[in-house]
Amino acid sequence: MTAQNVGAALEKLVAFTSKIEWDDIPQAVKTRAAFVLADDIGAMVAARAEPELIALQNGVAASAGPPEATLFNAMGTRLDRYSAALANGCASDWAELDEGYRRVICHAGIYCLPALLAEAEAENHTTADLLRALVLGYETVARVARCFTFPNLVLHPHGSLAAVGGAAALCALRRLPEDVTIGAISSAATMVLPGPYTHPIKGSLCRNIWPGISAQTAMRAVDWVGHGIKGLPSALHDVYADAFGAAPDAAELGEGLGEAWAISDGYHKVFACCQYGHATIEANLKLAQQADPNEIESIHLVTHEKARIMDNPDPDTTISGKFSMQHIAATSALNRSGGFEAFSAQVLSDPKVAALRQKVTMSAYDPVPGWPNDRPTRVEWTMKNGRQLTQEVMSARGGPDLPFGPDEIRTKIEGIVAPAYPAMFGILDIILALDTEALNASWRETVAGMTSG
Known part of the structure; x- marks a missing residue:
């Protein structure tokens, strides 16, 4: 019966999303979607110099088909849409600067956008079409994440959710019928990756490719459903509850539709590491105003369980550094920063x-x-002279409870994209203002303008 309830709830959700047009979406939600778009493109650009990513993208390009969509690597690369979705998806989480969904563990933006960016450019959709599909895909995958909760942090959501988000978003962009959309989402659910959460903590860079692989998988799932290749309506329950062991709550899929939009509960990051460590960084930055971090003897973190899982005092890759509470605490204290450079390979090996x-x-x-103070940290510095300093942060900034101001996010995005693409931020800023002409413009032409010069 539970599987049937989940299937019925998915039908209700898809019936709702399929009827939503751009003009039906509240203005504040449209603005949020534009910021998610700009922020996540910025995250892709931020990773452009990572050597492993360069090698990966060069390999993808070597076997790619005719150019249809842009790779945001500042090299002028254009690939077929499937290869572009794969390559941009792998870049989207590499720098750990992408937007995320705060209610549960889910980075819904980068689960939707790699496929959407490629398809919208290849098929010459408008920017408004792209943003509408982002809102609806985000809504779908965030509700799936809320529907299926796990008793412990075993699966990383980049593997277990991204294909579902990509499929839902692409169905919205293509405006597929409800039954086809349900089949595509269900099919994508059977193709998700059981990516272990331990992998990024222990330094495996394969975690960074999960959104990219899933974006390409999502596109194929949507393509193939038209040929009768689709999942059962019970697929979400079969995969997440029966196979993965999650506790299902069908109401999260189908209740309250249109009352509150999931994308409104997203968070932005200015610190280039797992969000579970952001409270530690904020506390360190405050403590660094009171004492010289070079005089620290030791640091103790009184913190939440999700942070304590990230226990690795000897990270050996940049991804493990971003998922090591010891490294997050040490580098943010000594460098008085949580930005991209604080988590570079050079800093990782700093004695x-x-x-x-x-x-x-x-x-x-x-x-x-309870939420939103469910990720608190108290940082205690013991100095070499015996002095004790303490700072507590109940909720890191960036989420809906303590959001960054629009200008703060703009500054972050501009700082990332301007060196690579001088024209990009000016165009993104016009989109952020929901300029009618920009929204009705061809996404293909918009991308060409952003990446020119």
Whole structure:
């Protein structure tokens, strides 16, 4: 019966999303979608110099078909839409600067956008078409994430959710019938990746490719459903509950539609690491105003469970550094920063940072309050002279409870894209203002303008 309930709830959700037009979406939600678009393109651009990513994208380009869509690598590369979705998807999470969904563990924006960007450019959709599909795909995959909750942090959502988000978003862009959309989403659910959460913590860069592989998978799932290749209506339950062991709640899929939009509960990041460590960085930056971090003897973190899982004092790759609470604490303290450079390969091997990592300990924050203060951290510095300093952050900035101002996000995006694409931010800024002419413009022409010069 539970599987039937989930299937019925998916039908209700798709019936709702299929009828939504751009003009039906509230203005504030449209603005949020534009910021997610701009922020996640910025995250793709930010990763352009990562050597492993360059090698991966060069390999994809070597076997790609005729050019249809742009790769945001500042090299003028255009590939077939499937290869572009794969390559941009792999870039989207590499720098750890992409937007995320705060209610549950889900980076819905980068689960939808790699496929959408490629398809919208290849088929010459408008910017408004792209943003509409982003809102609807985001709504779908965020509700799937809320519907199926896990008792522990075993699966990384980049693997387990991204194909579903990509399929839902692409169906919305193509304006496919409800039954076809349900079949495509169900099919994509059977093709998700059981990516272990331990992999990024232990330094495996394969985690970074999960959104890219899933974007390409999503596109194929949508293509093939027209040939009768589709999943069963019970697929979401069969995969997430029966196979993966999640606790299902069908109401999360089909209740309250249109009352509150999932994309409104997203968060933005200015720190280039897992969001679970952002409270630690904020506390460190405040403590650095009170004392010289070079005089720290040790650091103790009283923090939430999701942060304590990221326990690795010896990270050996940039991804493991971004998922190591010891490295997050040490580098943000000594460098007085949580930006991209604080998590570079050079800083990872810095002897001073490495030494301080060995002196970072953790214990449980108990009891942990409810949302949005469910990721708190108290940072305690012990100085070499014996002095004790403490700073507590209940909720890191960036989410709907403590959002960054629009100008702060604009500044972040401009700082990333301007060196690579001088014309990009000016065009994105016009889209952020929901300029009618920009929204009705061809996405293909918009991308050409952003990447020119």
